[in-house]
Amino acid sequence: MxxxxxxxxxxxxxxxxxxxxxxxxxxxxxxxxxxxxxxxxxxxxxxxxxxxxxxxxxxxxxxxxxxxxxxxxxxxxxxxxxxxxxxxxxxxxxxxxxxxxxxxxxxxxxxxxxxxxxxxxxxxxxxxxxxxxxxxxxxxxxxxxxxxxxxxxxxxxxxxxxxxxxxxxxxxxxxxxxxxxxxxxxxxxxxxxxxxxxxxxxxxxxxxxxxxxxxxxxxxxxxxxxxxxxxxxxxxxxxxxxxxxxxxxxxxxxxGLAGGPPAEPRRNALAVVRSYLKPYPACRHIHPAIDALLALRGEHGIDPAQVASINVGTYEAAMPHAALGWDTLPIAQLSFPYVVAVALQYGAVALPHFSDETRARPEIAALAAKVSVHADPVCCAAYPAHGPADVTIVMADGTRHQRYVAEPLGSPDLALSDAQLLEKFSISVAGLPRAADAGRMAAGLLGGAAPGVRALVHELLA
Structure with a gap:
């Protein structure tokens, strides 16, 4: 200290x-x-x-x-x-x-x-x-x-x-x-x-x-x-x-806060400590639902073709994303129906899943049509102190699988490990001519090294 x-x-x-x-x-x-x-x-x-x-x-x-x-x-x-x-x-x-x-x-x-x-x-x-x-x-x-x-x-x-x-x-x-x-x-x-x-x-x-x-x-x-x-x-x-x-x-x-900020004490931790890192390339509002879906898929061996409906309870701030389409990559990354369908279909949400080819696949459209999103009172009450989702999958035979996620992966209390962060970084910089050097620089930063700005940028140039 x-x-x-x-x-x-x-x-x-x-x-x-x-x-x-x-x-x-x-x-x-x-x-x-x-x-x-x-x-x-x-x-x-x-x-x-x-x-x-x-x-x-x-x-x-x-x-x-x-x-x-x-x-x-x-x-x-x-x-x-x-x-x-x-x-x-x-x-x-x-x-x-x-x-x-x-x-x-x-x-x-x-x-x-x-x-x-x-x-x-x-x-x-x-x-x-x-x-x-x-x-x-x-x-x-x-x-x-x-x-x-x-x-x-x-x-x-x-x-x-x-x-x-x-x-x-x-x-x-x-x-x-x-x-x-x-x-x-x-x-x-x-x-x-x-x-x-x-x-x-x-x-x-x-x-x-x-x-x-x-x-x-x-x-x-x-x-x-x-x-x-x-x-x-x-x-x-x-x-x-x-x-x-x-x-x-x-x-x-x-x-519209004419009287200035509400008289609330500031949180003790610095803002950078209270912030999250993303494990998935999609709007953060969708991440708790992704975590719930991936957990249910893994635990129950869910066959996407046998899913009858997917119901997502979320908080009010996330609702503008509830019915977005996926005709472009930027909008698909913000779309609850699309991202939920991808998570259930592939058991992952990664950049290749937002390609033109994947967005055009009929099985994704079919799953997305089964997604409904609503503002859940419990989730609304928890936000913004928490970022929850309550997901229920109903199978064709009537079986129901439910999972509530209070905090998505990457939150300060459920942080990505350094290894996960460095893997994300490695994938991001893989096309650079000095990708290996960039990876060592990133690992050094996590270890307490502090290269100057010019040296740092140099390792990241194409």
Whole structure:
């Protein structure tokens, strides 16, 4: 255990968060906190490499290339590719890649994907600054803390108004991470958070069509978070103080909380410790149902062809995913019927199961048609403290198999092992020319090593 932290913010107010982010060092992190920061960094790096080159990434990169914002003369290399960008658009493309395949981490209480915003912003600016590994870890922890503390107040109120918390709060977390790399003083950090808040955005409208725009939400946030921190460091632009809790601030504008955050004590553990890692490339809301289905399939030797119905009880926040189709990969990864059918048919949920060929298979469509999803009172009462699902499979002969899952795999209390995390990372970076070196680098990070940002990125280039 290292030195005691004295600056943990007692409430998610702007000044307290700015003070925390500005003054945090790795010497203030205990072994668990530093280890979890490293685990989330490794996981996000793998997601960044895996997602680079996906169709939505190619589209964004193509536009930026035409605008001369990406090219060989640019300073910041982009993991998983041979591309380079300026600091803002390198962060942008890294964030698109991180979120492209639904592999990235998250925090349930805030319903936010922090890594896909915070880590790309810190990597891009850290490469420009030649930041060392300790500063990168501290920046990641600071960014997660700010983004998640705000998201935990916003959720579920912002979602009910149509806003996605990842870009709304994530841009402020990205600014915090970058402000920490720039060495901003607390007042400058609060200005950076205030500047970033004016770029908060992101609508849930993609659930009704245009699903791949979701992949750009973290990218917008990462880019604008970097820019906000740089503006604050330069000093000519001042962000408003108290931008989270003040009049017309983030809590009021996005969540309708005119009086600021509810008067609740903050959780003791840092946000990065309270966050999850994904074992499956699908929306996290579906993961507890996946765990239940895989357990039932294994225990009872269920033949998918003999299934009459699959009933899934979930919580209200997951219901927008209850009846989504699967005509595209991005929407299929968010679709309860499709992912449930895949889990039962194949006994696994992996990236190949979202291919065009698999999505067109009639046996998947037949199983998906047997899936019904409803808001279960017990699950609703448990969320967001827990992320449950109650799954019942009825067979053609009337036999019923039921399983309640209180917490999905990858949650802090049901964590992926280091071996599982490194296996996920290895699969994600398998196409790199230095994949073995990248794997050793990842293992070293989990063991406490802290390579500088430039050395770290170098191992991840195509």
């Amino acid at each position: 290292s030195q005691t932290r004295t600056t943990r913010p007692p409430q998610p107010t702007t000044a307290a968060l700015a003070e925390f982010a500005s003054r945090l060092t790795t010497r203030q992190l205990d072994d668990v906190e530093r280890r979890e920061a490293a685990r989330h960094l490794v996981d996000t790096l793998g997601a960044c490499v895996a997602g680079a080159g996906q169709p939505v990434w190619r589209s964004a990169a193509g536009v930026l290339r035409e605008l001369d914002l990406v090219g060989a003369a640019r300073p910041v290399p982009i993991p998983g590719t041979t591309e380079r960008g300026d600091v803002l658009h390198a962060a942008y493309l890294m964030a698109v890649a991180c979120h492209a395949l639904e592999l990235d981490d998250g925090n349930r209480e805030g319903s936010i994907h922090p890594g896909t915003v915070v880590v790309p912003a810190a990597l891009a600016l850290g490469h420009r600054l030649d930041s060392d590994g300790d500063d990168l870890i501290a920046a990641v922890v600071a960014g997660y803390e700010v983004a998640i503390a705000l998201a935990e107040v916003l959720h579920p109120h912002a979602a009910r108004r149509g806003f996605q918390t990842t870009p709304v709060a994530g841009v402020i977390g990205a600014a915090a991470a970058c402000g920490r790399l720039l060495g901003l003083a607390p007042a400058e950090m609060e200005s950076a958070l205030g500047i970033a808040a004016s770029s908060s955005a992101g609508l849930f409208a993609y659930l009704a069509g245009g699903g791949n725009i979701k992949k750009l939400h973290p990218a917008h946030a990462a880019r604008e978070g970097v820019f906000a921190a740089l503006l604050a460091a330069e000093g000519g632009v001042q962000g408003p103080r108290g931008v989270a809790e003040g009049p017309a601030g983030v809590f009021q504008a996005f969540a």
